[in-house]
Amino acid sequence: xxxxxxxxxxxxxxxxxxxxxxxxxxxxxxxxxxxxxxxxxxxxxxxxxxxxxxxxxxxxxxxxxxxxxxxxxxxxxxxxxxxxxxxxxxxxxxxxxxxxxxxxxxxxxxxxxxxxxxxxxxxxxxxxxxxxxxxxxxxxxxxxxxxxxxxxxxxxxxxxxxxxxx
Numbered sequence: 001x002x003x004x005x006x007x008x009x010x011x012x013x014x015x016x017x018x019x020x021x022x023x024x025x026x027x028x029x030x031x032x033x034x035x036x037x038x039x040x041x042x043x044x045x046x047x048x049x050x051x052x053x054x055x056x057x058x059x060x061x062x063x064x065x066x067x068x069x070x071x072x073x074x075x076x077x078x079x080x081x082x083x084x085x086x087x088x089x090x091x092x093x094x095x096x097x098x099x100x101x102x103x104x105x106x107x108x109x110x111x112x113x114x115x116x117x118x119x120x121x122x123x124x125x126x127x128x129x130x131x132x133x134x135x136x137x138x139x140x141x142x143x144x145x146x147x148x149x150x151x152x153x154x155x156x157x158x159x160x161x162x163x164x165x166x
Contacts, residue, residue, distance in 0.1 A: 001106065008039045013101050016091055032091070033084040040080055040111050041066070041163050045156035048113040052076060053153075055115045063113060067161045075116045081141045081152075082108045083131065090137045110141050112152055121148040 012035050019028035048063065056063040061074060071077055087108050096104060122128045127144040135143050142152055
């Protein structure tokens, strides 16, 4: 866990406590999901697919740059294999202590660089906003990729550059 993730872990912990205390509804859930997403996006290593690597090469883009501009125009996205909604709901249900929170965040700390074409495959299987039926935290983080037929490479990409807030 790097220093930015450490900061976000503490912020996520505080956010869970504030949501529990104030019950702000969707505003609190939205804020928590965004912090969880940023936590993963700050990881030093992302996964990818061969198709995505080929796409970057053909466009002359550096796949290891986190801040490549205009992802949509360049035909790729940073995708969270475990959707932040599932992580947020789990954290709000369990209300873990700080050390257990760290363990959960690290266990769900994945980002996959995908082409837009690959990303659209999830909708075909109704996995754009859902995990496979019966999936839970602790199960295979790439379960929806297997259902959609997307092969994630084992070798991760070391990411450089700062995260751009959008």
